[in-house]
Amino acid sequence: MSPWLPILMAVPVLGAIVVALLPKGSDKLAKQVTLVVSLVVLALTIVMATQFRTGGPRFQFQAAYDWIPSFGVKFGVGVDGIALVLIALSAVLVPIVVLASWHDADGTQSADGTLITPKRSVKTYFSLLLVLEAMMIGVFAATDVFLFYVFFEAMLIPMYFMIGSYGGAQRSYAAVKFLLYSLFGGLLMLVAVIALYVVAGKGTFMYPELIGVIKDPATQKWLFGGFFIAFAIKAPLWPVHTWLPDAAAQAPAGAAVLLVGVLDKVGTFGMLRFCLELFPDAAKAFTTPIVVLAVISIIYGAIVAIGQTDMKRLIAYTSISHFGFIVMGVFAMSQVAQSGAALYMVNHGFSTGALFLAAGFLIARRGSPYIADYGGVQKVAPLLAGFFLIAGLAGLSLPGLSSFVSEFMVMIGTYSSTAFGAGALTVAAVISAVAVILAAVYILWMVQRTLHGPTAEPVKAFKDLNAREIVVLAPLVALIIGFGFFPKPLLDVINPAVTQTLVNVQVDNPAIAEKGAGQ
Amino acid sequence: MGETITFWVLAVVSVGAALGMVFNRRAVYSALMLGTVMLCLAVLYAVQDAPFLAAVQIIVYTGAVMMLFLFVLMLVGVDSSDSLVETLRGQRFWAAIAGLGFAVLIILAVGNAVFAKEAGLAGALGQAGYIRSLALLLFTKYVFAFEVTSALLITAALGAMVLAHRERLAPKQTQKDLARARFQGEHPSPLPGPGTYARSNAIDMPALLPDGTVAEKSVNRYIARYDVEQGHLPEDPKLADAIKHRAAIESSDEEPA
Amino acid sequence: MESPVEIVQHTTGGMIGASWLMIAFPLLGAAILLVLGRMTNRWGHLLGVAMSLASFVVAVLAFLELIGLPAEQRRQAVHLYEFIPGMVDMGLLVDPLSISFCLLITGVGSLIHIYSIGYMSHDPDRRRFFSYLNLFVSAMLLLVLADNYVGLFIGWEGVGLASYLLIGFWYFKPSAAVAAKKAFVVNRVGDLGLLVGMFVIITTFHTLTFSDLGKAIAANPPSGGAVTAIGLLLLLGACGKSAQLPLQSWLLDAMEGPTPVSALIHAATMVTAGVYLVVRSGAFFFPEGSPQALAVAIVGAATLLAGAIIGTAKDDIKKGLAGSTMSQIGYMMLGAAFGPVGYTFAIGHLITHGFFKADLFLGAGSVMHGMNDEVDMRKYGGLRKAMPITFATFFIGYLAIIGFPMLSGYFTKDGIIETAIEHNQVLGWLAVLGAGVTGFYMSRMVFMTFFGQKRWADDAHPHESPLVMTVPLMVLSLGALVLGAYLVLSNRLYEFLTPAVGAAEEAPHFAFTSVPGLATLALVAIGAAFAWYKYGRAEVPSVQPRGSFLTTFARRDLYGDALNESLFMRPGQWLTRIAVYFDNRGVDGLVNGLAAGIGGSSGRLRRLQTGFARTYALSILFGAALLAGALLLVGNI
Amino acid sequence: MTTHYLILSGLLFAIGAMGVLIRRNAIVVFMCVELMLNACNLAFVTFARQNGNLEGQIIAFFVMVVAAAEVVVGLAIIVTIFRTRRSASVDDANLLKY
């Protein structure tokens, strides 16, 4: 019984309550409280992470309290390496998002004075943010399938309100679309969750106890399907991806970061943890079609991204492409690919986060998400342009930046996977590599049209980043570069969990490289 | 044998009356037809060893319930009759299909059920006799339901009161009150009738008051409006104005006190 | 063919052990300049030069340490840290091959840094320029020093990034922005090859480290198919970076960048990375006589001719030189196809080319500097008097490149040609032909720029550049003058490189009087004479004449861009449009259609609620009948 | 005979049900409902004899009581509506729809 994770969840919830109960007119205080709370969570997370023993048992900081004994549900939490890094990702992103959204609810005006967003309740926004943080931590920490499901669905609500209340012109359409898509998937998963409990007959939802319990292949397939569709929608995988561009484009930049950076990871995280380990035979049986979908996502997302005229939509489509890589990595069933996929989840959080935030700063200055409304930003706001460029380069997985390592691992792990359907995997890896070119096209074309060229008239009034905005972007860029050259700390944490996953899936996929090459 | 004959006669009559009830335009006739059915059924009860029910059927149903129906019909307008044109598209067609289908189903079910010879009530009555046995059952086994039915009756009474009874909120006005009100009002005397002191005594010609002014209220406002619409205005401009004014007041729907 | 020396010494000490400093210095410089930004405006360029020079010093010291070692110990690996646990460790490999590159990169790089102080002195963003240059040097050193393909790839993309940034240095010019993007994207096509090549390598050999690769191949000889595949994929990568056919099109556009960039990146160093890759992998994946080696040779030969032909038709001095660069790298590729001897000459030509092409580019830059950034040679003429030093150094470079006897180019290019003819007559003689064309277009350039009547505009006041620019020119021309002879005669380079690339069955020896050599000289002379006939003797029209079909062909870069446009860009744009449409109408439309369908059925079902009690009663009766019917049916089954 | 009675009861019930669907006058509609209740009573009485116990008769008795109460409430409602709308047609009351 370790109190770490419950505390980690309780702190933001308490913070949210405090923020919500602040008296009217204390907007500034609300922001400060939120920032402090999120920093406390970050600090706690860091301290907790340092206590994680890489050689130790798979799940650490475990705690389980009876919650609903009638249903066999426990408030069971614990983290393995993958969950740990994703919790850390959330803890890092939230304070950044808090800072980035400092003025989002205040009502923003573009440089020429036109109103972009009206004034809205600041307290609500920040308390929703903190509630969301608690749920993000909870969803990754849950070791009880039911608890996971609860967080999985409940997370939608704060995000729904953040998009719907604080988003752009089409916000309510986007918010509803987001909610219904996810809810639909979630409900199918609910059926599978119940069926899992019933079929397993163990009287518990605790996930470690459910591994290897479902033996019948047909049952496995159905249950797998229920979980997978939910995760595929969340991830989002082609062809159930169309909610993301709308949601991400309409959400305020900060919410978009959390949406794409963390919330969607729940989908791929779920695939890795639940789809594979609980239903190994089904996962193996479905590998080929899923990898095909993933490859379609990769290429399709990239091509459609090229054709976007709206910056945030473009970034959303790039994410669809990137999620394709993650899914491919998960289902390649090799150590390298899955480690890469897990790493990708983190790195994608940083890179897309930075990209969304930088784009958000651009949009906040101009009031338009359309690429065509920009041009020559580098001239007037070189710092902003620089950050935007670096974030973009991370988005195209430039070697030396963190996303390269994960993308490389995924592709190489997929190519070399000796799991069933290896032929398909090999082809998939090669096709997916084409995205390397497409990524360059979509990112650099956007960069060319926004940052380069003659400075457009409305752009001339741009101010460069202020201190707050620099503080928002700098840590992300530092992490992107740092993990680009030195991903080992993350990988050391992730690898044992992946190894255990593969053991549970009963895939014997030898390491592709001899350890310590070059020694 | 006697029962068979009775049955067939009454069956034909009751079905005919039932159909008559459904297809008769006039509600009163329908009610009478229903009464007929009830009477037939009363006889059939009696035939089937249920004399008590037969009596109750006639007293309560035909006697009380049907009377209530008739009262209400009187209230609503006894000579009102339904139009035979069906306004809901397909209603009759589908009603016929559903009704026939339903009847066929019941008849099929009943026809397929294999009944033993009627057990008859002799065994059930035992030594107690008919009425006593009924009472025994009613006051032991079904006593709770019996008691609860009282709630039903109270509800019914209460409901009728709520919907039909209007509580008097102010004391009833006496002759004295009315007279006092009249003399304290603007017009102790009756208003002048139309045509009084006018050159014509047509009802669309306003009266003139003793001082020669026009009494607008002496013309019915509908007539005034008709006159204005048709252009039948008197030649005297004073009178014409008065009629126009009257019509205008009418059309703006404000009746000055 | 003999494998290269497999023994790799691991070292942590000495200057070789500290060779990571080579990478670190310029990286630090770049970081400081970028992070501190405008604060460094006053001294930023000096820091950049200093960092580059520091790297050069480290390189020289490491080189000295290396040649102090016995030959069989000249492959020194430096382990840095675990990069991707269980797959790749980051390490450096200091061997003759990499150290040669290091010297070239840091040496020529430093000279160009110094030159840039002058060249960029008027640019308000000079500090940013130096940060990019430093970044480039750092990445390029990582590329050549990495002891594994992943490290190489990181450097490979790093130089691509630097190239992107520097081509687009004047980002406010739309042409520069477009050229930068194009360079990056085309390079990415090549990267795809390299990337997939790495997949195959690691899957086949379970390692990406050069030293382990040798062991793995020796322990478990792979099938020919896999190796051919790897070779072709790596070749694709090399083609991208080195602007070889069919991925050549970006290089000419890349001349949008400042001239020192063209000299450093697009002539002397980065574009030769492809050659480095082929030579580095040669022993593993390009065995002599293999199909992939032949492919390398064919690509090289085709490009050397194509580049030369493009060079003949360009009036833009930088584009002419860019065509020439393509062509010269074609030579190197051709050489790199033919085993250790070929490697030697390829690397030799690479080094000498680094000097004389940098010399030429910087000379051209100097001319532009004096001519208000005019690049059209038809607006030059008779400049030799106005800028004597520039003329002299340029002329030396010119002589070196056309292979004037005893100058650098003469030795290295001739070596390639002879090796090629020895292995493959057809390609070899094509190379000879290419040399002739080189003679023509280089002479044309010299005549048009420095001889004849002045044709420049009235407001141009050509003048000699400052010393900070001319001194590097002089140093480079000195290299162009003597380096070839030094490296080739007495097989110095060959023997130096042997520990890295393996030894040939028979050591090369340079013959001054071989048939191909003489033929080459003759053709060069004819070319030069023809150039004199057209441009030296005759008046050069200041407006471009229409020219024949062939001329147009060459001017349009052999229709490379047109081909790309019609084969890739337009279909790509259509594909994008279709995909976007499909996404909005197809995928999203399906979902929205489903939603609309539910909404529509809701609207219709709602109409069933007519408000008439009788309708409701009908539904109840129907329901009752259905319920009864269904139950009777179920009950009787 | 039981079958005959039951068929008669079924016919009356169905006719009543059809009447509810066809007639527009609320009072007549309600009469049709009464007819249906009567049909039920007939069935109860018949079954009472068939099964040989008195419960059916008791139930029929209860039904009469309940029907009486229902009639009071129903007619009160109908009269109220009539007073408001001057119409006892069930079709006229269709403000609540869709």
Place this chain on the structure above:
Amino acid sequence: MNNAVAPTIEYGTLAPMLLVFGAAVIGVLVEAFAPHYVRKAIHVPLTLLSLAGAFALVIVQIVQGAVPTAPVAMGAVAVDGPALFIWGVILVLSFVCVLLINDEGHFVASAAAVPGSADEEEAEAAGVTHTEVYPLALFAVGGMLLFPASHDLLTMFVGLEVMSLPLYLLCGLARRRRLLSQEASMKYFLLGAFSSAFFLYGTAMIYGYAGTVSFTGINESLATGSLLDPLLLIGFALLGVGLLFKIGAAPFQAWKPDVYQGAPTPVTALMASGTLVAAVGALLRVFWVALGNLDWNWRPVIWAVAALTMLVGAIVAITQTDIKRMLAYSSIAHAGFLLIGVLATFDKAQENAKSLSAILFYLLVYSITTVGAFAVVTMVRDPGGEAGHLSRWAGLGKRSPLLAGVFAFFLLAFAGIPLTSGFFGKYAVFAAALSSGAERGDSLGGWMTGLVVLGVVASAVAAFFYVRVIVLMFFSEPAADGPSIAVPSMGTVAVIAVSLLVTVGVGLFPQPMLDLANQAASSLFVR
């Protein structure tokens, strides 16, 4: 000869119901004898105290643990665990609904006066109201208590009528929009009478088959006799019509939206909560107790009804423009979800406790949320009464964030979002259905799973219209002349607070309520 034995009535066991009826009768006496200006002052405490007292009596019975194992009152009423639970729920619901009824302005001043007439104005001016609503409501509650607890079909029929008649009347008593209210009343009445005729005919057929209307007797005769008797089947179908009509299952759902919309909102709340709970209880008793041996026969039919109900409710609700109509359709959809639970029977009767507990739990959480939602509806007012049209709700979140937030929370509970009570209700029912499907084996298991998936799809569709209201309230700009928010009475505040508390509390910690439901269900129905 004179062998009549005096009937035994277990007054202690029946005390809650008797208390309610007794209070109703006293209420009628108050109507008759007290002057009208003191009537309300007497009625309100009388009604509330009697309901609270009845609830206390239920609790006392539960605490004593002396739950009867046999039917009481000469076999007419079965006060078993589930019945006590349902009683408790109904009493709580009716208590809070009475608090709503108590609020000013819901009921007509003089029902006999023609709408818009001078009489009506006069009555309104005089400030009189129909205090008869209190005894009527008490009678209805009494019927609701009797309906699910009755142990023979006759008592059930009487209970049905006792429950319905006052409701028919109450529906017609709205103060505003009286035409609608009267129309609702008439429709409810005509259709209710129509459907109870079906119920009665079904009773007759069952009686013909079994010779008795006692559930025990019917069940026994099923066990011994041939199951194929068409009388039984048709009787059962017609009983089903009557019961399904009351819970509003398709195709018998048509009355619900009209009546819910037209009735005074507190009465709608009472119908949507109490009546539904009572009707489901009665449905369970008929299907599980009387016809328990026949369940392989009725399951396919109820399967279809459940599927149709969920889909119709969820789909048609999408295009509704009136908030009460929308909630009515939502109630239809929820009736469908409940039917899934009804289907979840097991081979061994003991295991049925699982499903029973799920249904009871669902009823509890759904009905309380419903009352809360209708309580909120009463507070959003236009000059002409409640602001029913959805467009009037636009931007409510800006004008009154707290109220809109609470309502949004209720809607999310309806949608079954985790961490609300509605989620656990749905979960419990789905879980019961799946485990019954799993136990029943392949074909049936597949059908049950299919039904649950259908339920899930319906939930997703349903979520759309709940969310649409949230969108309107929070994401739309308020109309310039938007509705006013009534200053709530203490009663309304209490109702909303209680509902919110239960919805949140059960959403976070459902276990205590589950324990209750489990305990109630463990004894199963008395057979």
